[in-house]
Amino acid sequence: MTEIISRSEQKRRLKRIEDTAAELADLTNNDLKAFPGSDEIKQEIVSIRDLKGGARKRQIKHLAKIMRQESLDAVYDFLEQRKGSQQKSIQLQHEAEHLRDAIINEAIADQEMCRQQQREWEPGWPSPVIEEARRQYPDFDEVGARNAAHQYARSRNRTYYRELYRIAKAALEQDEIRRRLA
Numbered sequence: 001m002t003e004i005i006s007r008s009e010q011k012r013r014l015k016r017i018e019d020t021a022a023e024l025a026d027l028t029n030n031d032l033k034a035f036p037g038s039d040e041i042k043q044e045i046v047s048i049r050d051l052k053g054g055a056r057k058r059q060i061k062h063l064a065k066i067m068r069q070e071s072l073d074a075v076y077d078f079l080e081q082r083k084g085s086q087q088k089s090i091q092l093q094h095e096a097e098h099l100r101d102a103i104i105n106e107a108i109a110d111q112e113m114c115r116q117q118q119r120e121w122e123p124g125w126p127s128p129v130i131e132e133a134r135r136q137y138p139d140f141d142e143v144g145a146r147n148a149a150h151q152y153a154r155s156r157n158r159t160y161y162r163e164l165y166r167i168a169k170a171a172l173e174q175d176e177i178r179r180r181l182a
Helices: 005-026 029-034 041-049 053-067 073-083 088-116 128-136 144-155 158-181
Strands: none
Touching: 005 041, 005 053, 005 088, 005 158, 029 041, 029 073, 073 128, 073 144, 088 128, 088 144, 088 158, 128 144, 128 158, 144 158
């Protein structure tokens, strides 16, 4: 899905990675032995331990910068397993919200285009976002998503907005389960 992400959303994503980095900074030596991250991240975690105040915050931001260059799935799984961290579920929620909003925005734009061309807007509108979601997440309910987005665009009823979120979140959760079993 090639969608432009707002600066505010980019900042929120970076803040979530910083929160994860702050959790990693509190790992013990035993936890660090089992940590799945790279040696560079491990060294940075060790260097953060003795710092206080502003220097610690600065180094956590540096650790977050290093973490952005790698896949964080294993790190999230490790934190969830070892520390009971909610970072993975929070990330999943935000991804589902982003997918829902992308589908809704696309549906509203297509509805507006049909209105300008004085055509009837059908639930089967061409949707690159839904097609990409279906390719990326095999359990994505395309028909349910199209219907919920269509109903929301026509009525602005929040029930359909929440239904689309549930569809997106269910697909992401099934993908996460499949990834863990593999």
